[in-house]
Amino acid sequence: MNVLPPALSELIDAFNALPGVGPRTAERYAYWFVRHDLNAGSRLAAALTALPSGIGYCEKTFALIPADQQYSDLYTDPRRDKTVVAVVAEPFDILAIEKTSQYHGTYHVLGGLVSPIDGISPEQLHIKELLQRIDEDNVTELILATNASVEGESTALYIQQQIGPKKIKISRLARGLPIGVDLEYADQITLGRAIEHRQILSQPDNGNK
Amino acid sequence: MNVLPPALSELIDAFNALPGVGPRTAERYAYWFVRHDLNAGSRLAAALTALPSGIGYCEKTFALIPADQQYSDLYTDPRRDKTVVAVVAEPFDILAIEKTSQYHGTYHVLGGLVSPIDGISPEQLHIKELLQRIDEDNVTELILATNASVEGESTALYIQQQIGPKKIKISRLARGLPIGVDLEYADQITLGRAIEHRQILSQPDNGNK
Incomplete structure (x- = not known):
């Protein structure tokens, strides 16, 4: 019943x-x-x-776009700096970064992260297309905006190795204490990273600035 | 954009x-x-x-039923005791009680609770139909299974008053400590109710049992 x-x-x-x-x-x-x-x-x-x-993928950045478009507006918009590329794992990561209104470069969606356990090899990600873009768009800076997980870190390392001799700036998102979190409530790893990557406010001007 | x-x-x-x-x-x-x-x-x-x-309401109990049925299976099933009626606020409350497999009576869905703030008066609930059922089905026990909220309590009180001189057993669900909750974590009101309605295990047999 x-x-x-x-x-x-x-x-x-x-x-x-x-x-x-x-x-x-x-x-x-x-x-x-x-x-x-x-x-x-x-x-x-x-x-x-x-x-x-209704949805498709940008042929250049692999961001989610309306099905009737070929490229993402975030790529074709002349106000976006094509020489700076933020590399993200998933299309929704773009949304998170866009919400900050702090970033004016373009994006590149990998479509996942390297993960031997899940059987995801670098060949399955859009890394080949990223290397191509670096040449085509004269990219000067690559922000590896993957998560601080094992997969995120190893994917970032893999990309860094692939770029190798190419003389471009490569950066990772800053790790440290989140805004609004008290010292005493921060976890050890986060606090450790925050100490390691402490931001210099001023230092004695003794030649080696 | x-x-x-x-x-x-x-x-x-x-x-x-x-x-x-x-x-x-x-x-x-x-x-x-x-x-x-x-x-x-x-x-x-x-x-x-x-x-x-796909869905409709039972004409007798106001439970949710397939659109092509007239009455709820929980009402028409001969194994269900029609003389015992659990009065609930919403159709999904039936599901919660059925999951216990402890109840073999029938149900009556009020369709809400009396709430002057939300503008819900007793006339909007299926109380009239409940009183009718008590006569028609020779109901002997009514379990007022409404929440322990202000609305739940006042609705139960209202129904109790409406039944008035009718000589039937009326009960409420037991309030007390939930299974698996330690004394020290129980809130004051629950613990107070648990003391007030303590269950007698044995007592001296001095005539007034």
Whole structure:
């Protein structure tokens, strides 16, 4: 005997398939449509249906773009500095960096990180295309904006090795104490990194500046 | 300039409308469809589209049922005791009670709780139908399974008053310490209630049992 109507169970199961959505949360979402407005789901349904035909990948940066475009606006915009490239693992990392409004260069999405455990080798990532871009766009600085995880660090190292003799500036995002976090609450590794990469405010001017 | 393709922004906005889903979570859900499989959304879309025509309300208990049924299986099943009725606020409360496998009576969904602040008066709830059921089904026990909130308590009190002279057993769900919670971590009100409604294990047999 079904306690819930099959139409509702199916909706709960479909929500349950989403990442981080357990049975309870799936029930809450499904029930919201029942309580709120049975037809409210049409917007979400339409958005889901339109998704596959609505998005594509930039041929240059591999960022997510509208399906009818060839290149990302963040690449073609003349105000963006094409000689500076931030290398990110996933398309959504671009969104995070854009929200800071601090960056005016372009992006390059790797499409993942090197991970022998998950069977992801460097050849599967867009590293070849990155090396090509460095030449084509006369890139002068590469910001390796991958996570500070084992995969993120080793991917950054791999890219650094691939670029090798090319004389361009390569940087990583600064690691240190997050804004608003007290010293006493910082974890040891973060605090250790913050001490190691301490920022010099002033020093005696004894020749070796 | 849009950082994200409109098809993706729209999907994020649609997820963002769900209860308890903030912009970050909405992004995570939307991006899952991009990463996982662009067509994976079709299942959720189909479930959402099928929902309005797939569910209805039991004419007797107001539980959620398949649209092509008239009564809830939990009511028509001959194994369920129609003389015992658990009164709940929302249809999903039934699911919570059913999961315990401890209850073999029937249900009555009020469709909310009396709440002057939200403008919900007793007339808007299925209380009239409940009183009718008590007569029709010769109900002998009513379990007022509403929450221990102000609204839940006052709704239970209201129903109790409405039944008035009718000689039936009326009960509330037991309040006390949850299983697995240590005394020292229990909140004062819960602990107070647990002391007040302490369960007698044995007592001297001095006539007034």
